[in-house]
Amino acid sequence: MSSATVAVIAIAAGWSVTVGLVGALVAWLLRRRSVRWLAAVLGVVAVTGVAAGVVGTARAMFLSDHDLTVVITVCAVSGLVSVGFALWLAGRLGGTTRRLRDAAIRFGDGGEFVGPDDAPRELADISRELTRSSVRLREAAERERRLEESRRQLVAWVSHDLRTPLAGIRAMAEALEDGIAVDPQRYRAQMRTEIDRMVTMVDDLFELSRIHAGTLQLSMETVLLGDVVSDVIAGADPIARAKQVHLGGHVDPRSLVRGDAGALARVVSNLVMNAIRHTPADGAVVVEATAAEREITLSVTDACGGIAEDDLARVFDVAWRSGSARTPGADVGAGLGLAIVKGLVEAHHGTVSVHNRDAGCRFVVTLPV
Ligand SMILES: Nc1ncnc2c1ncn2[C@@H]1O[C@H](COP(=O)(O)OP(=O)(O)OP(=O)(O)O)[C@@H](O)[C@H]1O
Numbered sequence: 001m002s003s004a005t006v007a008v009i010a011i012a013a014g015w016s017v018t019v020g021l022v023g024a025l026v027a028w029l030l031r032r033r034s035v036r037w038l039a040a041v042l043g044v045v046a047v048t049g050v051a052a053g054v055v056g057t058a059r060a061m062f063l064s065d066h067d068l069t070v071v072i073t074v075c076a077v078s079g080l081v082s083v084g085f086a087l088w089l090a091g092r093l094g095g096t097t098r099r100l101r102d103a104a105i106r107f108g109d110g111g112e113f114v115g116p117d118d119a120p121r122e123l124a125d126i127s128r129e130l131t132r133s134s135v136r137l138r139e140a141a142e143r144e145r146r147l148e149e150s151r152r153q154l155v156a157w158v159s160h161d162l163r164t165p166l167a168g169i170r171a172m173a174e175a176l177e178d179g180i181a182v183d184p185q186r187y188r189a190q191m192r193t194e195i196d197r198m199v200t201m202v203d204d205l206f207e208l209s210r211i212h213a214g215t216l217q218l219s220m221e222t223v224l225l226g227d228v229v230s231d232v233i234a235g236a237d238p239i240a241r242a243k244q245v246h247l248g249g250h251v252d253p254r255s256l257v258r259g260d261a262g263a264l265a266r267v268v269s270n271l272v273m274n275a276i277r278h279t280p281a282d283g284a285v286v287v288e289a290t291a292a293e294r295e296i297t298l299s300v301t302d303a304c305g306g307i308a309e310d311d312l313a314r315v316f317d318v319a320w321r322s323g324s325a326r327t328p329g330a331d332v333g334a335g336l337g338l339a340i341v342k343g344l345v346e347a348h349h350g351t352v353s354v355h356n357r358d359a360g361c362r363f364v365v366t367l368p369v
């Protein structure tokens with residue numbers, strides 16, 4: 001390499017490095033300003049660095065005045081045009097980041113996140129993540145709203161359901177105290193029934209709150225579903241007889257599931273008690289279980305006359321009861337039974353559903369083997 005070439009390289013590098021260092025200093029001073037400024041400094045430094053190298057070298061090369069003027073003019077014109085483009089691009093980048101920032105602020109203020117769709121990759125990644133968070137947040141808020149709504153309803157209905165029997169018990173207790181009860185024995189029996197009902201309700205509420213709080217402890221073991229069903233049928237038979245409802249069933253002897261025997265008994269019992277309650281005299285309630293390779297299907301079929309289509313999706317909601325079940329004096333529950341069934345079945349990784357069939361409805365529980 002000739003000494004002239006070395007000199008050219010040294011002069012060009014010297015000028016460019018000087019401009020680069022000044023640019024780095026300016027960029028450092030502007031580091032907290034908009035990304036638009038940084039991008040602009042980047043463009044200006046790149047263009048000026050090249051122009052300074054060319055002009056500096058040309059001057060040192062003792063070119064004729066005319067040639068030097070041409071070189072300087074070329075550098076000035078193309079430098080200005082290039083800086084113009086650099087500033088334009090910097091402005092666009094700044095605009096995109098600003099739109100992303102504004103969208104994030106709106107999101108932070110509780111709105112939805114709608115990011116710019118023409119952002120460079122890193123910004124697009126941020127935008128996508130924020131969009132995902134926005135969707136998750138909206139779903140969580142919706143879930144929370146529904147939960148809050150059902151909690152509110154539950155408190156309202158439960159306090160109503162407790163107030164009525166409590167008022168009755170107080171009236172009966174006062175009558176007994178004052179010795180004005182016409183039939184004291186009947187009053188005592190009635191009080192006992194009401195108290196039992198309230199105890200059941202409080203137990204159900206406790207169970208539900210444990211299910212919802214996720215503190216339900218299941219002791220998993222291998223359970224023969226046939227035994228669970230026979231126990232429930234034996235327990236419910238007197239009630240079914242009193243209502244003249246035929247209660248029976250058939251369980252595949254291979255129906256073995258891993259689960260909590262007590263919880264499964266509660267599931268079957270809640271379904272059977274509901275079925276008996278909603279089946280008129282002479283109707284039949286049938287419990288069946290079939291075993292497949294991967295799951296056991298348990299069904300409780302009754303002759304309730306069908307559930308209104310609109311209500312089918314709501315029967316598992318906490319504290320929901322059909323309009324007719326709210327008639328005062330009717331044999332009503334608190335609307336907790338099916339919510340408990342659903343919670344317990346899901347804790348066993350199973351599913352529960354209901355559909356109308358002939359003149360009744362059928363609740364179907366599937367449990368993994
Ligand atoms: N087998 C059924 N046939 C017809 N309707 C039913 C049946 N099971 C439940 N329902 C309807 O679904 C509602 C909710 O049932 P759920 O078992 O949750 O509450 P409940 O029986 O009213 O009260 P609880 O079970 O807390 O004593 C009932 O009020 C009833 O309207």
Ligand SMILES: [Mg+2]
Nearest residue numbers: 274333337338
């Ligand atoms: Mg019930």
